[in-house]
Amino acid sequence: MKRPSATAILLAVLLAAAGCSAKDSPSSAPANRPAPPAQAGTDRDQGAAVDPQRDNQSTFALDVDTASYTYAAGRIADGRLPEASTVRPEEFVNSFDQHYPQPRGDGFAVHVDGARLPESHAGSSSLRLLRVGLQTRAEDDARRKDAALTFVIDVSGSMGDPGRLDLVTDALHTLVDQLRPTDAVAIVTFNDRARVVRRMTRVAEKTDLHAAIDSLRADGSTNLDAGLVTGYQTARDGFREGYSNRVILLSDGLANTGNTDADRMLRKVREEADKQIALLGVGVGSEYGDALMERLADRGDGFVVYVSERRQARDVFVRRLPATLSLRALDAKAQVTFDPKTVESYQLIGYDDRKVADQDFRNDHVDGGEVGPGHSVTALYLVKLAPEASGRVAEVRVHWLDPVSKEASEAYESVDAADLGGAFDRTDPRLRVSYAAAFFAVALRGGTDGRPDVSDLARIADAAAADLDERAVDDLADLIHDAQPLLVQRD
Numbered sequence: 001m002k003r004p005s006a007t008a009i010l011l012a013v014l015l016a017a018a019g020c021s022a023k024d025s026p027s028s029a030p031a032n033r034p035a036p037p038a039q040a041g042t043d044r045d046q047g048a049a050v051d052p053q054r055d056n057q058s059t060f061a062l063d064v065d066t067a068s069y070t071y072a073a074g075r076i077a078d079g080r081l082p083e084a085s086t087v088r089p090e091e092f093v094n095s096f097d098q099h100y101p102q103p104r105g106d107g108f109a110v111h112v113d114g115a116r117l118p119e120s121h122a123g124s125s126s127l128r129l130l131r132v133g134l135q136t137r138a139e140d141d142a143r144r145k146d147a148a149l150t151f152v153i154d155v156s157g158s159m160g161d162p163g164r165l166d167l168v169t170d171a172l173h174t175l176v177d178q179l180r181p182t183d184a185v186a187i188v189t190f191n192d193r194a195r196v197v198r199r200m201t202r203v204a205e206k207t208d209l210h211a212a213i214d215s216l217r218a219d220g221s222t223n224l225d226a227g228l229v230t231g232y233q234t235a236r237d238g239f240r241e242g243y244s245n246r247v248i249l250l251s252d253g254l255a256n257t258g259n260t261d262a263d264r265m266l267r268k269v270r271e272e273a274d275k276q277i278a279l280l281g282v283g284v285g286s287e288y289g290d291a292l293m294e295r296l297a298d299r300g301d302g303f304v305v306y307v308s309e310r311r312q313a314r315d316v317f318v319r320r321l322p323a324t325l326s327l328r329a330l331d332a333k334a335q336v337t338f339d340p341k342t343v344e345s346y347q348l349i350g351y352d353d354r355k356v357a358d359q360d361f362r363n364d365h366v367d368g369g370e371v372g373p374g375h376s377v378t379a380l381y382l383v384k385l386a387p388e389a390s391g392r393v394a395e396v397r398v399h400w401l402d403p404v405s406k407e408a409s410e411a412y413e414s415v416d417a418a419d420l421g422g423a424f425d426r427t428d429p430r431l432r433v434s435y436a437a438a439f440f441a442v443a444l445r446g447g448t449d450g451r452p453d454v455s456d457l458a459r460i461a462d463a464a465a466a467d468l469d470e471r472a473v474d475d476l477a478d479l480i481h482d483a484q485p486l487l488v489q490r491d
Helices: 067-077 089-093 165-178 203-214 224-237 262-268 290-299 310-323 429-445 454-468 471-490
Strands: 057-061 109-116 127-135 147-154 184-190 194-202 244-251 278-283 303-306 329-338 343-348 369-371 376-385 392-401 408-416
Touching: 057 343, 067 089, 067 278, 067 303, 067 429, 067 471, 089 376, 089 429, 109 392, 109 408, 109 429, 127 329, 127 392, 127 429, 147 165, 147 224, 165 203, 165 310, 184 203, 184 224, 194 203, 194 224, 224 244, 224 262, 278 290, 278 310, 329 343, 329 376, 343 392, 376 392, 376 429, 429 454, 429 471, 454 471
Parallel strands: 147 184, 147 244, 244 278, 278 303
Antiparallel strands: 057 329, 109 127, 127 376, 184 194, 329 369, 329 392, 343 376, 392 408
């Protein structure tokens, strides 16, 4: 098969589900995110395999960020591996459509399935792959609420490099032409200091907005703190009741002037954020401050994506962004309860910084994740079954608040040992895609965890791509092939 460069990872890579990240409050952060218990013989990157006799519940805040995967793809296209700290397996998995059935009403549909592992995975005879899928109902764009969007744009000197400010301005011009006349846009820029270029303006006055975008020039250092504070003040001043109010930060995340600590930045804007002004981070640039942008999105009740070329950026701003302005669920959390009679151990792949204390699953004062319409969340577990196991393996519950009434709701589903017994090569090809994406991330992080050789992951992705005939899956297969020589050289 002829393989295009990894730069072919474009539209399908981005925001297949663009739901919002989990957030934490200063008072609850330690309880929300405990470190996984250390046990001998487990992979350092993926935490420990957990004995359900000691702890039979796994609880995490929902999150479908995809920036980690797109950033890794851009690095590999440039002939480099991503830094291990930027690789988050759940964001690789959540970059692919799963086509779960949608619920009839608001909230979530719960989908649970699994299969045996491929023979190339160490311990495959006793291990099973468990997939937990959570899906919200899609919404017709014509029915969405009007939006009040405050763009906070990095115009520091580093943004003058190709693929940064030029990419941002092109996408903004396209977005302004696509938004409704009743939507509204404000523009704030920052380098050494922050400046309000355009206060909240109805899109019907698009000539003024285009002129403001054309005026952007890159120069100076990066005072992201000043930009964020001014951006939230501008969003507060232009806050519109009944609208979807958002601050959208566009930056390479390389803050180098003023306060550069994400938590301190967000403490300054907490009052505005508490008024339901969520933060969307859009990262650009081959040198990219992933840790800062990720932390800002987590703590700013939002999510983060990464774009590296024009078609990606247009897809984010024109097609994906308008579809993510509404909400289906607030503070959403998932909890998987394993049956110690049938399960000897379990291990969640990824979600390392999304852990929530089990006792806080129904505590609505402990923050979870915000999820929009038509979005899905996927989590993968490695499960070691007891010998001759039969009957229930686990029960999956999801808990969330209605965005309007703030009333709590739950949905649940269970899975039996027989549901996990199918052969890997004959299971749902989207489950095979999830496996290949997750363990490709493990490989990039430098972990082993019994994963197959990367060549085996490439074969699995190739087979799934042939079954599905979808560009996103083709691109994953190409990306794994392109990464192979880089991984061989590193290892």
